Amino acid sequence: DQPLRAHAEARGKFIGTALSTSPLANETAYRNIAATEFNQITPENAMKWDATEPNQNQFNWSGADAIVNFATQNNQQIHGHTLVWHSQTPAWVQNLGADAMRTAMRNHIAQVAGRYASNPTLVSWDVVNEVFDDNGNMRNSFWYQRLGDTYIADAFRAAKAADPDARLCINDYNVEGINAKSTAMYNLVRSLRAQNVPVDCVGFQGHLSTQYGFPSQVQQNVQRFADLGVQVRFTEIDIRMLTPRTAAKDTQQATYYRDIVNACLAVTQCAGITIWGFTDKYSWVPETFPSEGAALIYDENYAQKPSYTAVHNAL
Ligand code: XIL
Structure with a gap:
């Protein structure tokens, strides 16, 4: 049968996966599935600040370049992740005063986005990630504490200067359905674009988690953003469950994957869907959410799960 990417291409969407550098270097099965099934790649960690600029003005491109080269060889697009975030950012950044922090942010964006600006494989960036709390207030991160919310517009302008052709995204979690957080994000995007x-x-x-239910009004939520004139995308899909797996939980998970794919297909401006990895062998979920796991579409032995079939059949 045809791989996921063939079905996605026929729909005019991307189907992507996050990739991790170590199995990419070391495991043939991992490389083969990543190359065959997906037409879009997001580096899971390799482009984050702690990986790319661990010390001020000392840049390390080894992981980022390895993933970009893999994607180029396999005719895949890269979504850069992420330029400005409160997490996985070195202490030297967090300890700067306001003026120095703003300068360091602009320099980081110029260097990292600038490195791939002329590379046709890298087409988009998460410029800022997770700027909100779940209640819709701005997250009280070190960025916000030092610079207020001005760092957000500043980061987008710096990214535009560094890579004028890249699509520039704001990214967050718990914003899939209509709620206080997604409404705050909607108001911010509208206000930024007005400026x-x-x-x-x-x-x-x-x-997502099968324990907490499928978010409400996903298609309507994504559509209201699209109506602001922006592209929309699902960027880090995984659907965890209380472990161990059962057939019933697998079936329920598959319906969540199906419903995300269908929400994207229903919105013209939805560019595609990235799954946060593909094999349960390397998912971040078990070490982050106690007692949960099995969130991806292949099991630990690279066998396709019902969720693979659900994505395949929906596309
Ligand atoms: C996660 C990675 O999957 C882990 O390997 C890492 O230890 C922590 O970060 N939101 C994001 C991603 O935007 O960058 C996070 O990725 C998951 C949550």
Whole structure:
């Protein structure tokens, strides 16, 4: 049968996966599935600040370049992740005063986005990630504490200067359905665009759990953002369950995957769906959410799960 990417291409959408550098270097099965099934790649960690600029003005491109080269060889697009975030950012950044922090942010964006600006494989960036709390207030991160919310517009302008052709996204979790957080994000995107800040894409991470139910009004939520004139995308889908797996839980998970794919297909401006990895062998879920796991579409032995079939059949 045809791989996922063939079905997605026929629909005019991407189907992507996050990739991790170590299995990419070391495991043939991992490389083969990543190359065959997906037409879009997001580096899971290799482009984050702690990986790319561990010390001020000392850049390390080894992981980022390895993933970009893999994607180029396999005719895949890269979504860069992520330029400005409160997590996985070195202490040296967090300890800077306001002026130095703003300068360091602009320099980081210029260097990292600038490195791939002329590379046709890298087409988009998460410029800022997770700027909200779940109640819709701005997250009280070190960015916000030092710079207020001005760092957000500043980051988008710096990214536009570094890579004028890239699509520039704001990305968050728990914003898939209509709720206080997604409404805050909607108001921010609308206000930024009214000020000509170059945000032209909204990413909905989609770290879901069968324990907490499918978010409400996903298609309507994504559509309201699209109606602002931005591209929308699901950026980090995984659907965890209380372990161990059972046939019933697998079936329920498969319906969640199906419903995310269908929400994207129903919205013209939805560019595609990225799954946060593909094999349960390397998912971040078990070490992050106690007692949960089995969130992806292949099991630990690279066998396709019912969720693979659900994505395949929906596309
Ligand atoms: C996660 C990675 O999957 C882990 O390997 C890492 O240890 C922590 O970060 N939201 C994001 C992603 O935007 O960057 C996170 O990725 C998952 C939550």
